Each structure stands twice: as C-alpha cells, then as structure tokens.
Amino acid sequence: MHKNFKGVEKTVYGRGAFSQLGPIVEERRGENDHFMLFLVDNYFKGKDLERRIPAQPDDIVQFIDVDPEEPTTKQVDGIRDSVMASMGIPSAVIGIGGGSIMDIAKAVSLMFTNEGSSVKYQGLNLIKKPGIYHIGVPTISGTGAEVSMTAVLTGPEKKLGLKCEWTVFNQIVLDPELIASVPRDKWFYAGMDTYIHCIESRDGILNNAYSTAYGNQALDLCREIYLGDKAGQTPENDDKLMVASLMGGLSLTYSEVGIVHALSYGLSKILGSKHCISNCIAFQHLGDYYPQGVAEFNEMIRKNNIVLPRNLAKGWSEETITAMANVSIKLEHMWNHAIGTDWKSKVTLDTVKDLFRRL
Ligand code: NAD
Ligand code: ZN
Numbered sequence: 001m002h003k004n005f006k007g008v009e010k011t012v013y014g015r016g017a018f019s020q021l022g023p024i025v026e027e028r029r030g031e032n033d034h035f036m037l038f039l040v041d042n043y044f045k046g047k048d049l050e051r052r053i054p055a056q057p058d059d060i061v062q063f064i065d066v067d068p069e070e071p072t073t074k075q076v077d078g079i080r081d082s083v084m085a086s087m088g089i090p091s092a093v094i095g096i097g098g099g100s101i102m103d104i105a106k107a108v109s110l111m112f113t114n115e116g117s118s119v120k121y122q123g124l125n126l127i128k129k130p131g132i133y134h135i136g137v138p139t140i141s142g143t144g145a146e147v148s149m150t151a152v153l154t155g156p157e158k159k160l161g162l163k164c165e166w167t168v169f170n171q172i173v174l175d176p177e178l179i180a181s182v183p184r185d186k187w188f189y190a191g192m193d194t195y196i197h198c199i200e201s202r203d204g205i206l207n208n209a210y211s212t213a214y215g216n217q218a219l220d221l222c223r224e225i226y227l228g229d230k231a232g233q234t235p236e237n238d239d240k241l242m243v244a245s246l247m248g249g250l251s252l253t254y255s256e257v258g259i260v261h262a263l264s265y266g267l268s269k270i271l272g273s274k275h276c277i278s279n280c281i282a283f284q285h286l287g288d289y290y291p292q293g294v295a296e297f298n299e300m301i302r303k304n305n306i307v308l309p310r311n312l313a314k315g316w317s318e319e320t321i322t323a324m325a326n327v328s329i330k331l332e333h334m335w336n337h338a339i340g341t342d343w344k345s346k347v348t349l350d351t352v353k354d355l356f357r358r359l
Contacts (some may be wrong), residue, residue, distance in 0.1 A: 022054030029091050031091040037059070039101055041054065043097075047181075064104065070152070071100050071107070072155070073122070076111055095137065099152075106162070107167075109134035113129045122162060129166075130166040131166050134169055139182075140186060140192030142191045142241070142276060143194075143276065146196060146245065146246060155267065176238040188306050192279065194241075196293075197252045198251050199293035200258035201255035203338070205340055205341070213298070220306040225301060242270045256286060257334055259335070259355070271324070280308055329352050
C-alpha cells in the first residue's frame with residue numbers, strides 16, 4: 001500500500017504576507033463560538049509583531065514559552081481545557097512560532113473535538129474526528145512542521161505525534177520577514193533539520209522519485225544558504241530557507257527519516273534536549289551511515305563557525321544510555337528505512353547503545 005497523504009489546503013508566501021492573516025482569520029469568524037485562539041511564541045511578547053496580531057477584543061492571545069521543554073500532552077490538554085471552560089470552542093487556532101508552537105496549535109485544534117487526554121491519541125490515525133480550523137505561521141524555519149501531518153508531543157510514556165490527515169494545517173502563512181530575528185545558532189540548527197530530513201529521506205529504502213525531487217530542491221537551497229558565495233543569514237537566504245523547510249518536510253512525508261532522528265528522539269525524550277540541536281549532535285558522528293551527507297554537513301559547520309557539543313556521552317550513566325537506546329530502537333520504521341527490512345539482524349540494543357556512546 002502506498003501512503004495516501006493530505007497536504008496543506010492553502011498557502012500564502014512572500015515578504016509581508018503576515019498582513020494577510022487578518023482577512024484570512026475573519027473568513028472563519030462565523031464558526032463555533034465566534035472567537036479566535038492565537039498561540040504565540042513568547043519571544044514576540046512586546047515586539048512589533050505582537051501589535052500586528054489581528055486579534056479582536058474577544059479573541060484570546062496566549063503567549064507560550066517554548067524553551068523550558070518541548071510540547072507536552074499535559075500542556076495541550078491544559079490549553080484546551082482552560083479555553084473550553086472560559087469561552088467555548090474557537091473559530092480557529094492560529095499558531096505563530098516555530099515547530100513547538102505549530103505542533104501545539106495543531107494538537108489543540110484536534111483536542112477541541114476529540115474527547116479526553118491527548119495521550120490517548122499519540123500514534124497513527126488514532127484521532128476520531130477532524131479538529132477545528134487551524135493556521136500555521138512559522139517564525140523559524142527548518143523542521144517542516146508547517147507541512148507535516150504530525151504534531152509531536154511528549155507524553156508520560158512516549159514522545160510521539162498525533163499523526164493523521166486532520167493534523168495538517170488548513171492554511172499556512174509563510175512570511176520570510178518573520179524569521180529575520182532568529183539567533184544564528186538556532187538558525188543553523190533548524191536549517192540543518194531540513195538538510196538532515198533530505199539526506200535521511202534519500203538514503204533509505206523508502207526513497208522514491210517524488211521524495212527525491214523535493215529533497216534535491218531543498219538540498220540545493222541549503223547549499224546556497226549555508227555553503228554558497230552568499231551564504232549566511234540574509235533576507236535572500238531567509239526567502240530560500242522558508243521554502244527549503246517546506247520542501248524538506250514534503251520529501252520526508254513521501255519517504256521517511258532515519259538513524260539521526262531515531263537517536264535524536266532518544267536524546268529529547270530522556271534528556272530533554274531540543275530536536276534540531278539533537279539531530280546535529282547525532283549526525284556529526286554518523287559518517288559511516290551517511291558518508292556524503294556528513295561530509296557536507298561538516299563543511300557547513302566550518303563555513304558558519306558553529307561549534308557543536310561533543311563528548312557528551314562521557315557524562316552519561318549506563319542507565320541513561322540504555323534508556324535512550326530503548327526509546328530509539330522502538331522507532332522501527334526509521335531503522336527499517338535506513339538499514340533495510342532485515343535491520344533487526346543488524347541492529348540490536350547494544351548497537352544503538354554504541355551509537356549513543358559516540359556522542
Ligand atoms: P522552537 O519552536 O522550539 O523554537 C526554537 C527557539 O527559537 C525558541 O527559543 C523560540 O522562542 C525561538 N524563536 C522562534 N522564532 C523566533 C524568531 N523569529 N526570532 C527569535 N527567536 C525565535 O523551534 P523549532 O526548532 O522550529 O521546533 C522544534 C519543535 O518542533 C520540537 O518540539 C520538535 O519536536 C518539533 N518538530 C516537529 C516536526 C513536525 O513535523 N511536526 C518536525 C520536526 C520537529
Ligand atoms: Zn526533524
């Protein structure tokens with residue numbers, strides 16, 4: 001069976017596109033209890049963008065600090081419960097921020113119509129009903145969360161997405177001006193998430209012409225942004241990065257991620273390390289699995305004067321390494337894609353523990 005994916009319904013792209021959010025939102029105001037829920041990265045509190053949020057007096061604008069931890073099931077349930085108790089069901093949820101805010105917005109949209117805790121729905125196609133209208137406005141580019149059909153949440157047991165076709169945004173607003181303020185290190189790590197998506201999607205058994213076409217476009221854009229004569233954080237490169245992120249996301253949607261993401265999930269779940277930097281921490285040591293990709297990645301590191309953490313494993317107990325390896329090896333679809341259908345004869349828990357010892 002081939003995957004049957006749903007895409008984002010509407011996309012507006014271009015400098016200044018954020019100013020179109022107002023009319024887009026107003027088209028929805030007749031739905032549900034006639035108010036909007038804006039979920040906004042706390043970074044924008046007090047910044048010019050706060051003033052530009054097209055909220056009416058009865059709308060909710062909730063700022064969220066995404067730095068303490070990646071989105072959790074508890075956080076999503078809490079937002080849904082408090083909004084329902086005070087105002088009812090919004091006409092739309094609008095997430096303005098990076099992968100964290102966009103995933104919270106996607107998940108909250110689904111939880112307004114699906115009863116109980118989001119913990120119940122962590123997995124593939126467990127959601128029972130479509131969510132409410134949801135709009136994504138990325139302010140940092142790389143994860144591809146703006147186009148993906150998953151909302152990654154950390155729950156009491158697992159870090160796993162609410163994954164189904166209703167998770168996908170109804171509308172996205174891609175305005176490269178919004179990513180200009182991203183600090184350089186985060187700009188690099190998030191862009192490398194795109195790069196790694198494309199390498200992992202390409203170097204595995206589920207690779208196909210569809211995923212390769214998107215992946216190659218995104219890889220070329222990453223090369224211009226991080227290696228070219230005009231490399232660096234410029235408006236021209238921000239225009240490109242926003243498109244690369246989207247295409248990298250589509251590439252992996254039609255294929256799969258691999259060992260880097262399998263290890264990264266272990267780091268995030270057990271140590272709370274952030275997704276994009278975790279990928280970079282793992283990728284640098286996986287030259288035997290992704291020779292061409294890691295060589296080019298190392299060039300990008302040098303060119304952009306990035307110093308990645310190394311020798312972390314020295315500080316980890318055997319227990320921590322085992323816990324991370326257990327999270328990682330359960331992501332069977334990633335190992336299957338990267339190594340092949342006979343992966344279980346080649347990769348054991350000890351193999352994965354050894355990979356963590358490299359970091
Ligand atoms: P993020 O949303 O976690 O934000 C990273 C940092 O950048 C934060 O400190 C934030 O405040 C800051 N920031 C965001 N925009 C800014 C701006 N314009 N100026 C200054 N600072 C800004 O970043 P992310 O890396 O995009 O997202 C990571 C999350 O995405 C993780 O929770 C991960 O699990 C998830 N993820 C989801 C998918 C998916 O398909 N749904 C894919 C990959 C990762
Ligand atoms: Zn990723």
